[in-house]
Amino acid sequence: MSPTVSIAVCTYNGEQFLQEQLDSLLAQTRRPDQIVIRDDVSSDGTLALLRAFVPRAEAAGITVDLQVNPQNVGYRRNFDGALRACSGDLIFLCDHDDIWHADKLQRFCAEFTARPTLLALHCDAQLIDAAGQPLPGALFDALHYTAAERARMHAGDGFRLMLKRNLMTGAAMAFRRQLLADALPLPATGWVHDAWIGTLAAMRGQIDSLPDALIGYRLHGNNQLGLGGNDTSPRSVRRQRQLQTEQSQCEVLLQRARLLHLPPPMIALIERKHRHVSARATLPASRLRRMPTVLRELLNGNYQHFGRGVLSAGIDLVRA
Template sequence: MNTMTIGCALTTYNSNAYLEQQLETLVNQLRPFDEVIIVDDASTNDTVQRLNRFIADHQLENWKVFRHEQNQGFIQTFQDALFHSSSDLIFLCDHDDLWYPQKTKVMTEQFVLQPQLQVLACSFDLVDAKGEQIQDELMKNRANHNLIHRSVNPGQLNEMFVQDILRYNFAPGCTIALKKEIAQEYLDLIHQQAQMANQEENNILSLPHDWAISILGAVNGGLYYLDQPLMGYRQHEHNTLGMTRRHDYADRLKAAKLEAKQKQALAYIMDQKGSDQQKAQTQQVKDLYVKRANALENKNLFSLTWMLLTTWPQGMFLTFGLDLKTTLFSFVGR
């Protein structure tokens, strides 16, 4: 597949001053895109006009813009971008980051050299609103800004497994490239679930698209991480998803309920695609997160303490430690 076509699936919503900077980095890729699909999620500002102006100014005939009439949310919007994509290899893209010129070239070469790859994430640099790099501290036995909860081979291609991504997503979606076959597998699962009478508990659309895609890649033995920073992942006040932790009880409870729903969605995907061992692993994680959400809602300090102690060896002390801390503070009004 050394002649594979590559495309970009970009979504926008009320984009700010970072939009044109991101678009310029896409134009300046050393391996140019064969197509760029942009889906705007019913922006109420001038985002679509700016997109069309940029496309016209740069004479980008292979760039296409689609617009939602009503706001659908970022998961649905990326799903639609994947639906409209026809390239062999699809790069997921946000509207406010900075891609380094070699990103598409380096990642495409990995797919050519390693035919087993189905989903590949690269590393990234954290950058601030001005595009300047933010330093962060890498914890022991962690990788990719602590998103991967084990060590990896530095600077190399590393296979990722189902157990690596059941509890936490291991990479931002904007770092991911995937083969068209995986995109279609994801879209087929969503279509399949839409036909079900009772789909609320395991709704895949509660799970970020990139996480679901990574799970499918891992189940198929084709999920990999390239330990090379190929983009700047911008952190600012308008991020849909960033790199921050929640230190307020109400915020953690809301997040815990969502994470429990996400694990139920993971269990649904695994029931359709996974081995018996993978299904059992996922069921255990789902049960833990449902129990966690219930314990937080009921402010059950005993259950939260027990979960903290029993999950400590799994590297989840920060999650359950903050759960316990914020619950304790909620009793004293802090």
Template sequence: MSESVSVCMATYNGAGYLREQLDSILAELRPEDEVVIVDDASTDGTVALLETYRDARVTVHRNPQNLGYVKTFERALTLADRDVVFLSDQDDEWVPGRRDLLVNALRDRSIAAGDLVLLPDDSPLRSPLTGRPWHLAPLPSGGSLANELRLLAGDAPYYGCAMALRREAKELILPFPDFLVESHDLWIATVGNTARELAHVPSPVLRRRLHEANASAPRPRGLRKALQSRWMLLRAWREATRRIAAVRRATGSAA
């Protein structure tokens, strides 16, 4: 049976690249799919641009005040109700075939992440630690301690814009932890890895656009911010472990 898809997009002052992104998304979707857009109190022409779309699959919700991208994505995820949920930024382009690649990866896993390439020439994303092309390594077991350590070290290329999850996974992912002020994508990857429910798609699912207004910085951060981020991810790992154990106790599932 065909599975329907919700695309969750957070927008904020993104009129410059939004049309290219949304057009690439709609070209991939089927009539039963939806695009849930939550605008985070934009002050430019973002909402006006979105209102030009006369497509029943697109719904736009507006935050009454700016909440930041983490809370905005959280709201979008709560509104999504299709079988599979995709995350989407406002300024990239989907690769043709992305929908099927990620849906197929979720046949036996609840969370999937794919590789990405960079606009405009499809050059590889490079590791901020080594400078080498940055790819997701095979993960046949759905997760491992080694993979979590790579994630904590900042050497795992998990980007929300290249991720998808089954609707049931929202039980573990939502609500986002109160301490999560950035990196919702790393939280989702941590949950998937800890639950052994994470699939890697070893081919590009997105063409990413780098520019100064990206929510995730393209350059390495200072030592203090890096350490704060690592501490937050350690807390995320502990919280993921707690939630997974609670669900398994409630359902009688094996650890």
């Protein structure tokens, strides 16, 4: 029996690109059963486009749940609200500025049906510009998601991969609704929703990748998250901020993992990462005084497990 499908669409001032995305949802060869839309109090023409979309979708046999938040709540709480309203066996996350290829739902559903233990799945994406024209390369290339890492994920090593860095982009992923029992409420800070759900899925079971590009992932000047971000802070500031974020993420993940009584080896690995990023975040200003900590973390394998190996160690030794 084919699983039922919900799509969680979150919008905020998406008038410029939204219509193409909505059209691509209706053009799916395997249509969704439910589309849940949460608008975060857009001030442009987004809501008019959404209201015009509802009868088109319903005429195609799709149930639509469209609501506007009473006040702006930000992307985390917006996705949290949308996910709570999803009733399908499979849930797809949807941004308002991408374009889905017509066979996306069909390909994902076939994979989930064939693999009952698969909890979350993501695919590659064609990068496109603001006009929808292809850009060089693909999402996996931009994320430096290597063939070796894809093989490890396919072999069941998804948790270690996701603990090292997020490899699952929300616009290109889907997961079984049963994961919401673990994932909700979404963390208020630190975690982005896709990384959080993907990591919890990897802790509960198998996650995997599809090698094909099944969406057009749009890069433009107003991307809230992902590759299109425009952080112009100095590299040293961004590096320190990232380490502090990873500290916070470990703390939140540890709290949830203990609450869910997940296996002790998984909890121990999160604790190990927390100690490592905490050590990196608090390195002394003196390069000479950093050396013992950096060498210790390098020799015990932590830079390899949670960073870029010798490169990360070298950066910590020489950075200003």
